[in-house]
Amino acid sequence: MTELQHTHGRRRTELSRQLREVEADIVKIVDLLVKGTPSRALTKRLSDLESKRDATEADIAEAAPPPIKIHSDAAQIYRAKISNLKAALREADEDNRNEAYRVIRELVQKIIIRTAGPYKTIEIDIYGCLGDLLGTPPPNSMGVLVAGVGFEPTTFRL
Numbered sequence: 001m002t003e004l005q006h007t008h009g010r011r012r013t014e015l016s017r018q019l020r021e022v023e024a025d026i027v028k029i030v031d032l033l034v035k036g037t038p039s040r041a042l043t044k045r046l047s048d049l050e051s052k053r054d055a056t057e058a059d060i061a062e063a064a065p066p067p068i069k070i071h072s073d074a075a076q077i078y079r080a081k082i083s084n085l086k087a088a089l090r091e092a093d094e095d096n097r098n099e100a101y102r103v104i105r106e107l108v109q110k111i112i113i114r115t116a117g118p119y120k121t122i123e124i125d126i127y128g129c130l131g132d133l134l135g136t137p138p139p140n141s142m143g144v145l146v147a148g149v150g151f152e153p154t155t156f157r158l
Contacts, residue, residue: 008063015060022053 029046089097112125 012060012063015056015063019053019056019060022049022056025049026053 026049029042033042089100092100107128109127114123
């Protein structure tokens with residue numbers, strides 16, 4: 001996530017720098033055209049710069065917003081919440097437990113379990129609705145959260 005944020009920041013910074021340079025060149029050419037007889041070369045250069053400005057502005061507008069920052073202790077917080085959930089489910093009465101299972105089933109879209117063979121470590125990917133977990137869907141989000149290896153062992157009957 002940090003690498004994506006840095007990459008996105010560098011791209012936006014570079015595009016903004018290019019846009020400033022193009023706009024400065026446009027101003028210089030317009031000043032030359034206003035002060036003297038316009039030449040075809042200056043007119044062509046101005047047209048090229050305006051096209052480049054439009055393309056750069058479009059690139060900036062299309063550039064994805066920075067990825068959501070995830071707290072550095074997110075894995076530990078997730079583990080604690082799962083532990084709390086498991087304890088609450090053990091202590092809940094049957095109706096509340098069934099309601100909790102229903103909510104969990106709505107949040108989890110699919111679970112993929114992979115193993116390298118008998119008696120080997122398994123890998124678990126949990127795909128769920130990120131917007132529901134965060135309380136609101138983030139802008140331009142694909143809306144899927146994948147909790148990978150090491151988050152929590154398999155919990156059956158959810």
